[in-house]
Each structure stands twice: as structure tokens, then as C-alpha cells.
Amino acid sequence: MIKVENLSKSFGSKRAVDGVSFEVGKGEVLGFLGPNGAGKSTTMRMITGFVPPSAGSVSVCGLDVQENPIEVKRRIGYLPEAAPSYTEMSVLSFLKFAAEMRGLRGEGRRSAIRRAVELCHLENVLGQAIDTLSKGFRHRTCLAQALIHDPEVLILDEPTDGLDPNQKHEVRTLIREMGENKAIIFSTHILEEVEAACTRAIIIDRGRIVANGTPQELKARAATGKLEDFFRSITRSDTVAEAA
Amino acid sequence: MRASWAVIRTIAKRELAAYFESPVAYVFLVIFLLLSGFFTFTFGGFFERGEASLAAFFNWLPWLFLFRGCSCFWCPPRGCACGPRSGGSERSSFC
Numbered sequence: 151m152i153k154v155e156n157l158s159k160s161f162g163s164k165r166a167v168d169g170v171s172f173e174v175g176k177g178e179v180l181g182f183l184g185p186n187g188a189g190k191s192t193t194m195r196m197i198t199g200f201v202p203p204s205a206g207s208v209s210v211c212g213l214d215v216q217e218n219p220i221e222v223k224r225r226i227g228y229l230p231e232a233a234p235s236y237t238e239m240s241v242l243s244f245l246k247f248a249a250e251m252r253g254l255r256g257e258g259r260r261s262a263i264r265r266a267v268e269l270c271h272l273e274n275v276l277g278q279a280i281d282t283l284s285k286g287f288r289h290r291t292c293l294a295q296a297l298i299h300d301p302e303v304l305i306l307d308e309p310t311d312g313l314d315p316n317q318k319h320e321v322r323t324l325i326r327e328m329g330e331n332k333a334i335i336f337s338t339h340i341l342e343e344v345e346a347a348c349t350r351a352i353i354i355d356r357g358r359i360v361a362n363g364t365p366q367e368l369k370a371r372a373a374t375g376k377l378e379d380f381f382r383s384i385t386r387s388d389t390v391a392e393a394a
Numbered sequence: 395m396r397a398s399w400a401v402i403r404t405i406a407k408r409e410l411a412a413y414f415e416s417p418v419a420y421v422f423l424v425i426f427l428l429l430s431g432f433f434t435f436t437f438g439g440f441f442e443r444g445e446a447s448l449a450a451f452f453n454w455l456p457w458l459f460l461f462r463g464c465s466c467f468w469c470p471p472r473g474c475a476c477g478p479r480s481g482g483s484e485r486s487s488f489c
Binding site for chain 2: 236
């Protein structure tokens with residue numbers, strides 16, 4: 151459902167993403183791994199059409215992101231990295247706004263909000279202004295916004311960032327469940343998350359894909375059989391890259 | 395096309411409502427009323443003109459819109475997408 155071909159992005163002379171290609175089908179949950187600055191967020195932004203690629207193409211559900219930007223955005227639910235929202239609005243009015251933006255009206259809107267609130271466990275904070283919420287709730291509010299129109303494709307940029315262990319577990323379970331009939335890409339730094347929720351993982355380092363396979367396959371490639379050791383063996387940390 | 399009008403309406407509604415989340419909208423309403431009254435009656439000499447026209451009011455109105463409008467941009471309400479306070483790269487990409 152998501153097809154990325156030779157995607158590249160340069161910011162001035164810096165090549166943030168360099169010839170990335172992969173595919174994600176329905177029912178797949180793709181974990182996007184990589185050190186900071188590897189190009190994960192940039193790749194996701196290009197898939198959602200937030201920034202145009204310097205070269206290469208992305209198609210979502212058979213539609214090119216550059217040629218049919220509106221049609222594509224309709225099919226995508228996107229949780230950006232910092233979980234932005236209108237901080238002065240209450241959770242309920244923010245979700246109403248998000249649903250209306252997705253063209254939902256009347257009963258359709260009500261049931262969509264009910265479903266999103268239930269999935270993200272927001273029942274107790276509906277009337278609260280978003281800037282009075284804790285980071286975890288704020289993140290979940292933004293996640294609810296991404297799920298509200300029941301999209302076929304979900305792009306989640308660090309969905310578990312800033313959540314406590316219980317909430318992390320809930321979000322992972324949610325991703326795994328939804329992954330059964332959607333195409334999901336999510337990025338993370340937490341390696342056990344990949345094992346818990348993904349059907350496939352891609353490791354990206356300095357803009358290039360350095361590994362692509364199921365979590366089991368990747369683990370098997372490490373001498374110690376641990377995903378973390380494998381990750382460390384094929385990516386370089388920021389400081390090392392700087393010195394080189 | 396119909397869909398995009400619906401979206402525009404939704405955004406406009408939200409942005410307008412954002413002014414009323416805090417007292418900002420009321421403050422500006424009151425300041426506007428006070429200044430327009432001052433310009434019409436004191437500065438514009440509404441009664442001294444001795445004619446049945448609203449010229450005194452309308453002559454000053456453009457200036458009022460100009461400067462009150464500008465100060466609206468300078469201190470937008472919280473959560474206004476273009477405000478300097480909103481910050482964050484993701485937010486500005488909504489703009």
C-alpha cells in the first residue's frame with residue numbers, strides 16, 4: 151500500500167535521506183529504526199507529503215503523493231514527532247475539529263470520536279484543555295486525531311515517546327491490533343518495541359537503509375542474538391560520524 | 395470543491411473560536427468600540443458638523459482598522475497557528 155522508490159532529500163549540502171526504497175503492504179507493521187538524525191522523520195514527512203522529496207517517488211494506495219496530494223492525505227493518519235495540537239482547545243473540541251477536517255459530519259463524526267476516544271483511553275480528560283494535560287495524554291490526543299477517520303495507512307513518528315511503561319504497552323498493543331488490517335509505519339528508538347509490535351523492521355543510518363527484515367531475522371544476524379547489538383554493529387553514533 | 399469549502403469553513407470556525415478562548419477577543423472589541431467612539435464624537439466632531447452624515451465615523455474607520463488590525467497580528471491569541479508563541483516546526487508546517 152505504501153511504495154517508496156529511491157527517495158532522497160537534501161537540505162543544502164546535507165543529504166538527509168539518500169536513495170531509500172521499500173514497500174509496506176496491508177496487514178504489515180513496519181518499524182523504522184535508526185540513530186538520531188538518520189532520516190527517519192524526514193522519510194516519514196515525505197511519505198505524508200509534508201515535505202517534497204528532492205528525488206524519487208512515494209505512492210500510497212497506488213496514488214502518487216506528489217500528483218494527488220489531497221487524495222493521499224485522506225488515506226493517511228499522521229502522528230508527527232512533537233505531537234502538535236491546538237493547546238488552548240479542549241480534547242473533545244480538538245477531536246471534533248479533526249473529525250470535521252476529515253469531512254465527518256453528524257452521526258459519522260460522533261461515532262468516529264467515540265471510537266478514537268475509546269482506543270486512546272481519553273474518556274477522563276475530554277473536557278480538559280490540551281495545555282493542562284500531561285505529555286502522555288497530549289500524545290494520545292494527537293494519536294486519536296490520527297486515527298479519527300480510520301485511515302488505511304498510519305504513519306506514526308515515535309508514538310511511544312514520553313509515555314510511561316503502561317501507556318507504552320497499550321500503544322504497542324493498539325498498533326499490533328490495528329496492523330492487522332492497515333499498513334502502519336512507526337519510528338522508534340526503543341528496540342524491544344520493534345520485537346513487540348512489528349512484523350518487519352528497517353534500520354536506517356545516515357539516510358540509507360542498512361538492514362531490512364523481520365525482527366527475528368535481524369536478531370539472528372547479530373552474534374549475540376540481541377537486536378540491540380545488531381543495531382549497534384551496523385549504525386554509527388552521532389559523535390563517531392562527526393569525527394570521521 | 396465542495397469538500398474544500400467545508401474544510402475552509404472548519405478552519406475559519408476554529409480560528410475565530412480561538413479568540414474567544416481567552417479574554418483577548420473581548421479586550422479588542424472594547425478597545426475598538428472606545429476608539430471608534432472617540433474618533434467619531436470627539437476627534438471627528440460628529441455634532442459640530444451640523445449635517446446628517448456618518449462621514450465623521452467613516453473617515454476615521456480605515457485608520458482604526460489599520461492600527462487595530464496590526465496589533466491583532468502582533469499579539470495573536472494563544473493557539474493561533476501563525477502566532478510567535480505557538481512555535482515548533484510541526485506547527486509552522488501547518489501554516
